[in-house]
Amino acid sequence: MNMPALYHTQVSTQTWQTAPPEGMMKVLTTITRPFNDQKPGTAGLRKPVAVFRQPHYLENFIQSIFDTCPALSNAALVIGGDGRFYNREAIAILLRMAAANGVKRVVVGRGGLLSTPAASLMIPHVAAAGGFILTASHNPGGPEGDFGIKFNIANGGQASETLTNAIYQRSLNIDRYLILDTAAGIDIDAPGRQALAAMSIDIVDPVAHYADTLERLFDFERIRTLVANGKFRMRFDALHAVTGPYAEEILEHRLGAPPGTVLHGIPRQDFAGQHPDPNPHDAAGFVRLFMGADSPDFGGASDGDGDRNMILGRGHMVSPGDSLAVLAASARHVPGYRDGLTGVARSMPTSQAVDRVAGKLGVPCYETPSGWRFFCNLLDAGMISLCGEESFGTSSNHAREKDGLWAVLFWLNLIAVRGETVDEILLQHWREYGRDFFQRHDFFIADTELSEQLMSRLANSINTLAGKQTGGLTVRTADSFTYRDPVDGSISRNQGLRVFTENGGRIVYRLSGTGTRGATLRIYLEQYETDQSRQQQTPASVLAPLARMAYTLARLENFGISTPTSII
Ligand code: G1P
Ligand code: ZN
Numbered sequence: 001m002n003m004p005a006l007y008h009t010q011v012s013t014q015t016w017q018t019a020p021p022e023g024m025m026k027v028l029t030t031i032t033r034p035f036n037d038q039k040p041g042t043a044g045l046r047k048p049v050a051v052f053r054q055p056h057y058l059e060n061f062i063q064s065i066f067d068t069c070p071a072l073s074n075a076a077l078v079i080g081g082d083g084r085f086y087n088r089e090a091i092a093i094l095l096r097m098a099a100a101n102g103v104k105r106v107v108v109g110r111g112g113l114l115s116t117p118a119a120s121l122m123i124p125h126v127a128a129a130g131g132f133i134l135t136a137s138h139n140p141g142g143p144e145g146d147f148g149i150k151f152n153i154a155n156g157g158q159a160s161e162t163l164t165n166a167i168y169q170r171s172l173n174i175d176r177y178l179i180l181d182t183a184a185g186i187d188i189d190a191p192g193r194q195a196l197a198a199m200s201i202d203i204v205d206p207v208a209h210y211a212d213t214l215e216r217l218f219d220f221e222r223i224r225t226l227v228a229n230g231k232f233r234m235r236f237d238a239l240h241a242v243t244g245p246y247a248e249e250i251l252e253h254r255l256g257a258p259p260g261t262v263l264h265g266i267p268r269q270d271f272a273g274q275h276p277d278p279n280p281h282d283a284a285g286f287v288r289l290f291m292g293a294d295s296p297d298f299g300g301a302s303d304g305d306g307d308r309n310m311i312l313g314r315g316h317m318v319s320p321g322d323s324l325a326v327l328a329a330s331a332r333h334v335p336g337y338r339d340g341l342t343g344v345a346r347s348m349p350t351s352q353a354v355d356r357v358a359g360k361l362g363v364p365c366y367e368t369p370s371g372w373r374f375f376c377n378l379l380d381a382g383m384i385s386l387c388g389e390e391s392f393g394t395s396s397n398h399a400r401e402k403d404g405l406w407a408v409l410f411w412l413n414l415i416a417v418r419g420e421t422v423d424e425i426l427l428q429h430w431r432e433y434g435r436d437f438f439q440r441h442d443f444f445i446a447d448t449e450l451s452e453q454l455m456s457r458l459a460n461s462i463n464t465l466a467g468k469q470t471g472g473l474t475v476r477t478a479d480s481f482t483y484r485d486p487v488d489g490s491i492s493r494n495q496g497l498r499v500f501t502e503n504g505g506r507i508v509y510r511l512s513g514t515g516t517r518g519a520t521l522r523i524y525l526e527q528y529e530t531d532q533s534r535q536q537q538t539p540a541s542v543l544a545p546l547a548r549m550a551y552t553l554a555r556l557e558n559f560g561i562s563t564p565t566s567i568i
Contacts (some may be wrong), residue, residue, distance in 0.1 A: 013563070014468040023436075025197040026181040027100045030482070031439035032056045036063065038171040040164050041369045042432075042513035044150030045461055046136045047088050051189075052147045056177070058093055062132075062175035064170040065151050066101045068163065071129055073102035076122045078152075080114020080206060081134025082242040082305040083267040084141035087112050090134050092183045093528050099199040100178035106199060107205035112188050114265065115242045115306030117403035118267055120156035120211035138277035142270030146516050157376035157400030161492065178285065198239045207249045214406060217336030217398055218413045220255060221234060225236065226416040227257050235287040236408065237277040237301040238259060240268045246405055269335065277303050278310035278392055278404070279347040280317055280567040286310075287317060298415065298422060303403030307372075308392040309407035313422020319438050319539075321351030321526075324388035324428050327410050328357045331386065333417040336398065336411060345375055348481050348496055349508045349524040350390040351436040358431070369495035376400050377487035390440060390524065427535075434530040437542040441564040443521040443556075449518035454559050455497070455511055462497050470552045474502040479510075504528040508543075520565075523550050540567075 019202060035054075038045055040063050045061055052058050066072055075290035079094055081087040091112045098106055107126050116123065116133055123131045151159050151167070157169070159509035186194055186201060190338035194201045226232050236251055244265030251257045263286070264272070277283040278301035290299050290312045299312035311318040318326070328344050331337035344358050345366035358365035364512045368374035372395075374480045375387045379397050388394035393402035394410075411422070418425060445451040465478040476501040483492045512520035529535055534542075556562065 002320055012384035013065045020052070021157060025099075025248040028179050028181055030056070030059070030178050030179060031176055032060055032174060034172050034174050034455050035060060036172060037139065039168045041135060041374075043158065044133070044148050044375055044511055046146055046148035046514060046516050048516055049147045049531070051147060052086060052090070052290045056306055058090055059097065060171060060346040061095050061149060061173050061178060062094060063101075064167050066097070066175055067174070068167045068170050069130065074104055075129035077103050077128055077399040078107045078114070078119055078126065078128045078131035079134075080119050080122075081112055081471060082130075082137075082325045083111070083113050083132075083269065084136065084147065084271070084304065085145065085269040086147045087134050087269075088188070090147070091188060092186070094132055094437045095186060095266050095520065096180040096183045097178065099187065100180045101196045101247070103199050105202065107202045110189060110191055110203050113206045115206070115210070115246060116150075116401045117399050117406065118206055118246070118306055120152060120399045120401035121210055121213050122204075123154065123156040124153055125363055126345045131156075132303070135309070136147060136516075136521065137305050137310065137514070138282070138303040139514070140271065140274070140442050141304070145270065148217070152400070155376065155380055155400050157379070158371060159372040160376075166190070176262070192364070195412045207246050211250050211254060212418070213398060214250060214409055216255065217334070217406070218409045219335050219416065222416040223255050223409070226412065227255050232376075233296040234261060234284075234298040234300070234412075235263055235289060235296050236299070237263045237283060238267075239278065239283060240264045240266065241265050241276040241301065241302070241304040241306070243302040243404060245307040247302075250405060250409070259300070263404070271304060279568050281568055283310060285517065287312065290314060290316070298412065300405075300408035300411070302408075303392070306404050307395075309394060311407065311411050311422070312390055313319075313426070314425065316423055318426065319394050319437050320347070320388060320390050320394065320424060320550060321353045321410075321436055322405065322426060322429065324386065324394050325353035325357045325433065326349070326414070326425060327394065327407070328354050328361070328386050329429060329433070330414050330418070339387060341351060342382055343384040345378055345384045345387040347389040348498070349375070349440075349510065349522070350388060351435065351438040351526050352506075352528070353436040356433045363460050366486070367483075369481065369492050371395070371401055371513070373434060374483065374485070374492075377485055381487045383486070390438065392559040430535045431532055434528055435535045436517070437527045437529060437537075437539045439543050439547075440568045441547065441550075442522045442566045443523070443561055444565040445521055445561065446518040448519040450559060451521055452562075453513055454521065454554060454556075455509065457566070458497055458509060459494070465499060465553065468553075470549045473545055473549045474499045474503065476488075476502045501549070507546060507553070509550075509554060519521075521561075523547075523548060523554070
């Protein structure tokens with residue numbers, strides 16, 4: 001292959017005057033000034049598209065990553081995204097910058113697509129030093145929507161807190177970035193090998209390796225039999241986002257589900273104007289499909305970038321905390337987990353249902369802060385096999401990201417083996433372990449300062465709450481959650497405020513770290529119930545007293561906040 005040498009030059013703008021010597025490609029060392037808002041949140045840097053489109057904004061952040069991780073030069077990188085608006089432009093910039101920074105090879109999902117779990121699997125598969133996943137997950141897309149960029153490391157997982165902070169620090173001092181003057185001639189829709197200066201570019205099928213991996217974990221033969229019997233009906237909603245092609249390949253082509261099983265399967269740049277988040281609030285239409293007597297037997301949905309999942313049975317959405325607990329309790333039914341689990345983990349606000357399963361299995365259960373990256377050390381160390389979050393995220397040691405279709409296939413495998421409905425599986429689980437009623441109340445607060453005042457006032461009083469009574473409930477203990485990573489000993493403080501009641505209830509407060517405008521206060525409510533005759537109540541009725549207590553303790557009214565924006 002003819003690989004032109006790089007010709008370095010320094011410019012203060014991107015306008016190029018002099019032609020480079022024959023056969024060389026121009027690297028522009030572009031002078032820039034730092035932006036002060038490039039601090040990544042719970043999962044990467046997310047901002048409105050308009051912010052990313054400011055001159056030098058994306059370039060500054062990318063160069064901060066290259067400067068912080070010199071090992072990326074001379075190595076391979078994976079690039080792909082959820083297909084949202086600005087994905088292609090961002091990939092063109094990334095390719096030009098990767099080549100200018102000396103990257104040897106990039107592997108790009110065809111069309112610029114790679115779901116988050118597929119990218120996470122692809123990174124170690126091609127022995128890449130890292131990967132760029134272009135996504136703002138479930139945030140809305142389109143010119144008025146959001147864009148995002150996540151940097152994942154060689155194991156396929158998100159950059160650690162320490163690395164993320166180092167990248168942020170670099171972004172505050174950056175004064176130049178390197179970029180090739182053109183990526184003309186590169187076609188990310190054409191499979192095969194191409195080259196940009198000395199960097200080779202492999203455009204790969206975004207689905208095949210991911211689908212092959214899942215096929216090794218689950219009993220496809222058994223699921224095929226379930227799907228083929230004609231009585232079992234399922235639907236998967238891709239919400240116009242990235243999982244469409246993945247679900248069509250796996251559910252319809254490999255497992256034989258009838259065409260039409262996958263709804264909204266064509267990824268759209270603006271997700272058809274919707275909020276691609278699989279939860280009863282944003283995917284209410286899909287949930288309604290399951291509430292009739294003649295509804296399908298099983299439903300699954302995933303989010304913008306394919307890492308979240310929602311599981312539905314006839315008349316029921318499975319609460320994510322319950323889903324994690326059920327999967328842990330029946331993991332031995334599934335080929336990939338036949339040898340049992342080494343341990344499990346959940347994010348702190350997630351219901352404690354999985355703790356009870358771990359107790360019975362005699363394996364450790366770890367409680368981590370919100371955000372998938374906190375699971376990765378435990379997964380790398382082989383300390384856990386399954387993990388999950390209340391925010392509709394579940395996965396296992398097969399990847400270093402949460403994985404939406406993985407959870408759907410796990411449930412299908414269970415249903416195929418156990419011959420029971422989703423409802424029957426859940427009822428039996430609650431009979432055995434008790435039920436953890438769970439809800440999350442989200443409050444959008446336009447004024448971020450007000451939200452911080454609310455949280456700091458509550459944090460300042462958290463140690464004085466024990467013994468306090470409101471509405472017939474008594475606080476047993478209360479604290480601010482600090483995590484000590486058992487693998488590297490790192491400490492993460494202020495990861496949410498917890499209140500435990502005398503009667504087995506729990507309230508958690510934290511501010512969202514993924515929003516791009518204003519603030520979102522999240523209040524998580526959980527109530528444990530072992531009495532079978534009381535397990536069929538609705539979460540809303542069981543959790544109403546706890547909700548009142550939560551609102552009172554946080555003095556929401558004093559802050560002019562009354563009704564939640566959503567209850568999930
Ligand atoms: C939310 C969820 C968290 C999840 C993250 C990325 O973050 O709560 O569990 O890891 O999205 O999907 P938050 O907005 O609460 O910071
Ligand atoms: Zn996501």
